[in-house]
Amino acid sequence: MTQTKTPLLALHNIVTTFNAGTPNEVTILNQLNLDVYEGDFVTVLGSNGAGKSTLFNTISGDLPVTSGTITLKEHDITHASVEKRTAFLARVFQDPKMGTAPRMTVAENLLLASQRGQRRTLRLRHLKSNLAHFKELTATMNNGLSERLNTATENLSGGQRQALSFLMATEQRPDLLLLDEHTAALDPKTSEELMHQTNLHVTEQQLTCLMITHHLDDALKYGNRLIVLDQGKVKFDVRGQAKAELTKDKLLSFFDTIE
């Protein structure tokens, strides 16, 4: 009973610096420590430029760390390539254009994403035999996506694109899901719907998820843990009951103390 759970993802003393060795050198993540446990649904807050996206890019391997270690399931992945990490990690970006291939169809995008992290071989793809499954999957989003499986994604609405990006990230269950303000580019109603669907999927599939948001309400409403990034560190970290009892006022007064 006293045994401590090992974290799924452990960031230890992470330092991420831009323009190292030049007069423009800036340290964005500064000795950051964060343990994420299996099943955590963490909402990530922080002012503009606090380094939230930098944190994600560091986890995904798009940015190299200056120092520190990243451990996933007790494997050191600090220097693993972006491609390698996709075997366990999926992302949804803020920009709807970034997450889908514009000239390929919805079904083609889904098929490509279903092989996330796998070796691509000279085997024929099996698009037709997957269509029924894709239809079911896209129908869960309730936004007409399932009627547009053979549409090039450049012809979708922003909301449909982001919903598709989300499905692409989750259809093959990732060990870790990173959502970077994935509803921020959408109108309020669409944004709310996608957030609702996101919550359903994450809780039903019991995904481990980090979700950056700039809506305090969303950060409070969703997830079982909330962290605030400031000056390159995790400055605030509440989970479970404490998170549930957190109010917007308390959060705002915390923000006042760090500014």
Added chain:
Amino acid sequence: MSMIVSSIGQGLLWATLGVALFLTFRILDFPDMTVEGTFPLGAAVAVTLIAHGMNPILASALAFVAGAVTGLVTGLLYTKGKVPILLAGILVMTACLSINLRIMGGSSNVSLLGKTTIFSNHFLESLPKYFDSVYVGFIVIAVITVLLVLFLQTNLGQAFIVTGDNRVMARSIGINTDNMTIMGLMVSNGIIGLGGALIAQNNGYADVSMGIGIIVIALASIIIGEVVFGELTLNQRLVAVTLGSILYQFVRLLVLQLGFNTNDMNLLSAIILAICLMLPQFSKALHLNHVLQKGVAKYDAD
């Protein structure tokens, strides 16, 4: 009549270039200038080997390999060396000029007179005039097109397509976009090398300057195919390139009939393409401006 047959034959042989360029210009979505070097390279390799008595099919295959290796160099410069693609292509193309002269033993033109080429076999020689190039050209482009269509339907082929469509997304689902880019440049330049080998054997010689202007010709076949046939699937578009290439040869024939000579062709091809680029609604429909602008941007800037 024989002029028309000849044009069809030339169209089929030159279609190899259009199809090869389609892989980079259209699918990977960037301009690869290397091809102006790999085309004469393929010709030089094949002609020199044939002149030394090598089997012409083997020599043509080696021209493909030579082209692919050259594409590899451009790919490495671009992906690992972070050299903008336009510049990487120009560097390698320029280097090819010297290499080609080396291969051809210092002479700028090597003849195949009296040598056994792909076109010198009993069956082809029994055909009416110019039907040999139709026959060879058709088989080669049909095989290449079928192989490419099949390839694009594989998981690897899809990864290749998505690399050109959205590099960020491709990486985020675990596709090594550098490898896909290098692979595309190798296959594309390999096919160009093969095209150079075939066209040199058809002409009966290799010439160091034979690469000049071929990008415009290859692009013209892609664009004519797109303009004439409109909205198509990717597979259909590949076939349309060959039809566009044949149509281009017809236009060429027409222009020659009007009293222009072959020396004017580069000018005329360039004018035709320039018109396409200048008409805004044209260039918008054809994505060309976008592709050409992209060529001067740094690798990761997109």
